[in-house]
Amino acid sequence: MTLLESLHLNSLIIRVSLDFVQGRIVGGYTPSPNSVKYIVSLQSSKGQHFCSGSLVHKSWVLTAAHCNIGCMMVVAGDYTLGAYEGTEQYSKPLSLIPHPQYNRSTNNADIMLIKLGVPIELNRYVSLAPLPKQNAGLLAGSMCRVSGWGSTSHSGGLTPLTLRTVKLPIVSTSKCNSSNSFSGNITANMICAGSSTGGKDVCKGDSGGPLVCDGRVYGLVSWGNGCGDSRFPGVYTAVSRFLTKVNAKTYPEKKKSFYKNITQ
Numbered sequence: 001m002t003l004l005e006s007l008h009l010n011s012l013i014i015r016v017s018l019d020f021v022q023g024r025i026v027g028g029y030t031p032s033p034n035s036v037k038y039i040v041s042l043q044s045s046k047g048q049h050f051c052s053g054s055l056v057h058k059s060w061v062l063t064a065a066h067c068n069i070g071c072m073m074v075v076a077g078d079y080t081l082g083a084y085e086g087t088e089q090y091s092k093p094l095s096l097i098p099h100p101q102y103n104r105s106t107n108n109a110d111i112m113l114i115k116l117g118v119p120i121e122l123n124r125y126v127s128l129a130p131l132p133k134q135n136a137g138l139l140a141g142s143m144c145r146v147s148g149w150g151s152t153s154h155s156g157g158l159t160p161l162t163l164r165t166v167k168l169p170i171v172s173t174s175k176c177n178s179s180n181s182f183s184g185n186i187t188a189n190m191i192c193a194g195s196s197t198g199g200k201d202v203c204k205g206d207s208g209g210p211l212v213c214d215g216r217v218y219g220l221v222s223w224g225n226g227c228g229d230s231r232f233p234g235v236y237t238a239v240s241r242f243l244t245k246v247n248a249k250t251y252p253e254k255k256k257s258f259y260k261n262i263t264q
Contacts, residue, residue: 028166033079034087036147036163038129038217039210041075042067042114049081049161052148052209053114054129054217058122061114062129063208064220064237065098068112077125081149081161087125091116099242108187110222110237112208130216136240140172144193144213146221146234148206168193170213171233181231189241191219194233211236 040061042051053063053074061074077087094115101109120126138144147165176192177184186192193211211219219236 028164030162031147031165033085034077034125036165036210037077037125037127039147039163041078041081041149042208043073043075044069045071045073047073049149051207052221054210054220055120055126056129056131056217058119058128059116061116062217062220062239063112063114064222065102065110065112066104066107066222067208068096068098070096074114074116076120077123079163089120089126091118091120093117106185106187107223107235108189109242111220111239111242129210131243132214132216132218132240134240134243136218138170138191138213138218140170140175142170142213144168144170144211144218146193146206146209146211146219146236148209148221168195168211168234176233176235181233182225182235186235189238190222191236191238192233193219193236 038055040053040055041049042053042061042063043049050069050072051063051067053061053067055076056062072093074091074093076089076091079085079087094117096112096114098112099109102111103109122128145165145167147163149161149163171192171194173186173188173190173192176182177186182192191211207221209221210217211221213219218239220239222235222237224234225232
C-alpha cells in the first residue's frame, strides 16, 4: 500500500467511525477547568463525543468538514464528559455548512460552520474563540496548543473523559511535505504541528478541535498518519485561509458576511 493510499484509508476510518473520530491527546496535560472556554463537544444522538469545535459566535461553531455526520448535539461549557457540572449548555444545529471545496480524498478545505438552533450564552465558563487575520501565517517552531477529549495513550484509558491539552511546535510545510513525511500531500490550506522527538500528538483527531497559537485559533484538527510519530506531525486546517474566501453561490450573503465579520 502506498503512502497516499494509507493516508486516504486513515482519513476514511476517521470519517466513518465514531470510535476512531474520538480524539486521543497523547503526551498532554489537564488544563484548569473551563480554561479553554470556546471549545465545544459535538456529540451523537446517543451522547457520544465524536468531534470538537470552536464557538466563534453565540450562534455559530467552527469545526472540520469531516465531522459532518448529520444528527448531533453541540455542548458548550463542558469539562469532563459524562459528568454533570452545571456549566454545560446544549444546542442542536439548524444547519451544517461544509466548505464547498472540501475534498474527502485529499482532506483539503476540511472546514465547516455549524449554525446553532439556540444561541449559546456567553458567561464565565463560555467565551468566543479569537481568530487570526485572513491569510496570517505561522513561523516554524512557533509553540501552539491543541485541546480535546479522550485517552492519553493508544491503549485506552477513556475514563474520565476530562479535557486535555498538548503543546506542539509548528512544522514547516517543506519539512512536512518531504519524502520522509507526507510526500507532497500537504496543501497551502493545511498546517503541520508535532514534536520532533514524537510522543506528543492528537491521535485519530479529536477532529475539528482548535490549534491555538498566539492566543488565536489558527488550525482545526484534520488528519494524520499514526499517533505521536516524529516523522508524521498532525495536520490541521489553516483557518486563516478560509475566513473570507467563501463561495457566494453556495453560501448565502448572511453566511458570507459572517465569515468576514468574525475576523474583525
